[in-house]
Structure formats: C-alpha cells, structure tokens
Amino acid sequence: MKPNIVWYDIPAIDLDRAIRFYSAVLAAPVLKDLVEGVPIGWLPTEDGQMMGCLCVVPGFKPSADGVMIYLGVNGRLQSAVAAVRENGGTVQSEIHSIGRHGFRAEVLDSEGNCLALHSMTAV
Numbered sequence: 126m127k128p129n130i131v132w133y134d135i136p137a138i139d140l141d142r143a144i145r146f147y148s149a150v151l152a153a154p155v156l157k158d159l160v161e162g163v164p165i166g167w168l169p170t171e172d173g174q175m176m177g178c179l180c181v182v183p184g185f186k187p188s189a190d191g192v193m194i195y196l197g198v199n200g201r202l203q204s205a206v207a208a209v210r211e212n213g214g215t216v217q218s219e220i221h222s223i224g225r226h227g228f229r230a231e232v233l234d235s236e237g238n239c240l241a242l243h244s245m246t247a248v
Contacts, residue, residue, distance in 0.1 A: 133177035133194055136185040137236045140164050142213060143179045146235035149208040150242070152201060155179065171197060187236040195229065195243040202244035206230045209242070220247055 137143035144155045144166040155166040166179035177194075198205035202220055209216055213235035220230045227245040234240060 130176075130194075134180050134182075134185070135168070135177065135194075135234070135236075135238055135240075136187045137166070137179045137181050138187060139236070140166060140179060140181050142235050146209075146212040146214060147179065149212045150205050150214070150234075151196065151198065152204070152208075171199070187234070187238045189233055189237055189239040191239070193231070193239050193241055195241040197244075198242045199244045200246060200248065202228055202230065202242060202246065203248050205242045205244075206232070209234075222247075 140157065144157055147166065147168060148155045151169065153169045155168055158165050158167060164181045167175045168177040168179065170176050206216060206220060209232045215233040216230060217233060218231035220228055223229050227243060228247045229241045229243045231239065231241050
C-alpha cells in the first residue's frame with residue numbers, strides 16, 4: 126500500500142534551528158535552500174528522496190494543536206527521542222506501544238510543532 130500523503134510543509138520560525146533539530150532527530154542532513162524566495166529545508170526519506178520540507182512563510186506558524194505527522198525513525202526510536210531533548214524539542218509522551226503498528230513518542234519540535242516519531246521496535 127502506498128501512502129496517501131504526497132508532501133508536507135512544516136512551519137518554522139528559525140530555519141537554521143529547525144534544520145539542526147530535524148537533522149539530529151532523523152540522523153540525516155536536512156538541506157537548506159531558497160525556492161522562489163522562500164527559505165526551506167528539504168526533509169529526506171529513508172531512501173534519500175524528499176517528501177517534505179521545513180519552511181519560513183509569513184502567516185504559516187508552528188502549532189502544537191494541528192495535524193500530527195509521523196516521522197519514521199525505525200530502529201532508532203530511543204536515539205531520536207534523545208535528539209529531541211538535546212536539540213530544543215520537548216517530549217510530550219514517552220515511547221509507548223501502538224499495538225501491532227509499533228511504537229511512537231509524541232514530541233514538540235524546536236519550533237513548537239507537534240509530531241510523532243515512529244518505529245516498529247521500541248529501540
């Protein structure tokens with residue numbers, strides 16, 4: 126089954142801070158760019174493709190109250206949660222089982238956005 130999410134934008138206030146945060150949590154470089162005057166950070170997938178970005182756009186503000194996206198950190202959930210704490214994020218809900226769907230931790234990123242880190246294992 127293919128995912129039905131084809132792209133996502135995550136709002137940032139301080140792009141450099143957000144890039145440091147997501148690079149640490151994903152254990153992969155987030156590349157800074159400028160697209161049609163909009164500063165962005167390209168978020169990589171496990172296979173090196175791009176499926177989303179961080180962006181600084183007037184009126185597009187981080188929120189802990191909106192849609193929760195799950196970022197795959199399969200096999201490194203504990204180190205990803207540690208990276209959240211070390212890079213200006215907050216752990217809202219520690220690693221917990223979501224049944225046959227694996228494990229997740231709910232966090233706020235360095236900008237204040239709510240997201241889940243997902244892995245099929247608790248480590």
